[in-house]
Amino acid sequence: MRVQNISGSANLDGDRVVIQSLSAGLATGGTVNATGSISLANGFPANVQVGLNSARYADGNLFVATVSGTLALSGNLTGNPLLSGNVRVEKADITVPESFGGGSALIDVKHVGTPKAVARTLARAKADERAAAPTPANRSSGLLLDVSIDAPNQIFIRGRGLDAEVGGSVRVTGPLNNIQPVGGFSLNRGRLAILGQRITFDSGTVTLVGDLNPYLNLVARTQGEGITVFVTVSGRASDISVDFSSSPALPQDEVLSRLIFKRSVGELSPLQLAKLAGAVAELAGGGGNNGLLDSLRGAAGLADLDIVTDANGNVAVQAGAYLQDNIYLGVQAGADGQSRVTVNLDITDDLTAKGSTGADGNSNIGVFYEKDY
Structure with a gap:
């Protein structure tokens, strides 16, 4: 810094x-x-x-x-x-890389006729087996931490079709070389986009494990063609994995096929098979398809921007932003002229008031209490 x-x-x-x-x-x-x-x-x-x-x-x-x-x-x-x-986190963004560069193993090089000057340099740098000598037991561990981090919302995780928001509190203790976090961040809202399908997460956590490359564990449940699909996004933010399972149990490619195309793999056309392969590549880190929406969301200063469809195929644009730290405003406008406004008010960390009203005159309001154990 x-x-x-x-x-x-x-x-x-x-x-x-x-x-x-x-x-x-x-x-x-x-x-x-x-x-x-x-x-x-x-x-x-x-x-x-x-x-x-x-x-x-x-x-x-x-x-x-x-x-x-x-x-x-x-x-x-x-x-x-x-x-x-x-410390209070006003806003944080964790970016899941769209693709990962392949790493190559180092070539085992043996010096033949090493010049004296080079040998002296290698000796000073300890670039041999002596570099692996253990750290002296009396060496200072350096700066110690005892910091409480509060972030009730606005920690965003985005990339590779993933768009989620988490909040919570963590106490970070211990030396810098062995940080011990206590607590974590839980899911406020989130979804995974894959070939036009929007899968909403039911639960999730983000855990600090010693550095700023947190561990994610997000779980969603949705319906496929004759099956219940479970989607799990887990792993370090720099190297996440997306796993699909189902009840009854089926292979992952079959689960994806029934989720995306509502039919078995054996019934897919060549074009659909190609799209399925592309979806698998995207989930594996081969590139995402939300670049335009992400750019628009960032330029407009929004917390959320998405295009959604209902069961009848009607398309709508969904956007949301924080008016204050505890007030979230969401707006949805559909191609059929219908629109809806929602407001979430975080009264306390566990108590939230939610209200919505639509162009059709339907309105609702409720108070929700949620407690993590």
């Missing part, structure tokens, strides 16, 4: 440096500020409070997040200082 526009003031008070004010902007967006003190005694004991204001972090590959909160840095800076506090 790169900071810029740094400004601040500090003074010496005996053996302490007192930070009266310190602020900086992040190159990716947002600001950070700090106050407190650092002792000049052995180990440099610190007592510093850090504020994050809509600070944006991006790893350049899978993860982008905007966070605010207050943290405290305490303990010896040269030992195992503790970073603790509370």
Whole structure:
């Protein structure tokens, strides 16, 4: 991360440096500020409070997040200082790659007649079996964490036909090289698009397992031709797998055929077989077909944008956005002139009020209580 526009003031008070004010902007967006003190005694004991204001972090590959909160840095800076506090995730995007580059095994190279200069360089870099020497037992584990992360909504997972939103809270503890998260994020809403089929997820979780490449487990149930289809999206965000099963049990290609085309594989035309193969390739990471919708959704600043069809084949456009952190507005407009507006109000983490009204005059409202155990 790169900071810029740094400004601040500090003074010496005996053996302490007192930070009266310190602020900086992040190159990716947002600001950070700090106050407190650092002792000049052995180990440099610190007592510093850090504020994050809509600070944006991006790893350049899978993860982008905007966070605010207050943290405290305490303990010896040269030992195992503790970073603790509370952080609220305003919005986060986890991108599932559309395709994966194949990795090649390294060639086993043996140096013949290695020049002395090269041999010295290799020795300094420890590019031999000595590089695998164990870490000394007394080596410091570095910065320790005890941070609570709150994100009731607006954590979006998108890519390869997947579009889901999760929320929840996690407490992250332990050293940086062995993070121990407690808690997780559960599904608010989500779907998987495959060859025009929209499969809605019933449940799901996102778990941190030590880094910003989280583990996903999303489950959906839908009806195929004479079967009940179960769809499971699981694995690290960088390497997910999509599995199809059914009741009664059938091979995956047969399950996909009955789900997408409402008929058995043996009854498919050559064109349908080609589409089925393309769907399998897409799910395996061969490219997605939602690029246009994703571009439009991002340009319009929406949380959701989709094209849906009902049982009679009527087409409608569905869009949604957060008016505030706890108020979600959804709009659906159909080609037949029918439209509908829905509003979700998160009263607490477990209590939600939902209401909707349509152009046909039908309206409804309800209060829902959900609790995860």
